[in-house]
Amino acid sequence: MTTTQHRTKIGIAISTRERVADALHPVLATLVDLALAAKHAHWNVKGSNFQALHTLFDEVAAIAQASADTVAERIVQLGGTAMGRRQDLGASRLSTYPDEAVVGPEHVDALATALAEAGKAARNLIGDMAELGDDVTADILTEVARDLDKQLWFVEAHAQG
Numbered sequence: 001m002t003t004t005q006h007r008t009k010i011g012i013a014i015s016t017r018e019r020v021a022d023a024l025h026p027v028l029a030t031l032v033d034l035a036l037a038a039k040h041a042h043w044n045v046k047g048s049n050f051q052a053l054h055t056l057f058d059e060v061a062a063i064a065q066a067s068a069d070t071v072a073e074r075i076v077q078l079g080g081t082a083m084g085r086r087q088d089l090g091a092s093r094l095s096t097y098p099d100e101a102v103v104g105p106e107h108v109d110a111l112a113t114a115l116a117e118a119g120k121a122a123r124n125l126i127g128d129m130a131e132l133g134d135d136v137t138a139d140i141l142t143e144v145a146r147d148l149d150k151q152l153w154f155v156e157a158h159a160q161g
């Protein structure tokens with residue numbers, strides 16, 4: 001998806017900026033989708049571990065939202081248009097969040113899957129961005145992957161031990 005490129009004095013060739021923005025859009029859609037999935041889990045989780053999971057899932061939503069914001073703003077810094085509306089979310093790399101999830105372990109498993117998929121989407125692009133010569137975007141994706149890996153650890157810890 002190539003959108004209008006706006007003028008910027010940033011020292012990156014327009015062909016590179018377009019390729020980076022195109023690559024970032026699925027990550028943006030994935031992170032918006034992840035924030036929605038985490039809120040779904042936050043609202044609907046039930047069972048004995050309710051309070052801890054309710055709080056944890058809201059923190060995952062906040063991290064996903066903050067990561068989406070960083071990626072969206074990088075797209076704009078590169079002269080692109082950040083596409084994070086409902087009609088843009090088809091680019092998300094997340095599998096469908098299961099309707100069947102009700103109790104804690106089911107939401108833990110579903111959200112762990114979503115976090116792993118989102119982390120992979122960010123991680124897979126780090127090398128490509130560095131190869132394109134945009135180390136700043138590579139750094140942003142590294143930070144996003146680091147934050148998602150940490151949240152995955154927090155969520156998976158509820159299913160381990």
Ligand SMILES: [Fe+2]
Pocket residue numbers: 042058
């Ligand atoms: Fe809430």
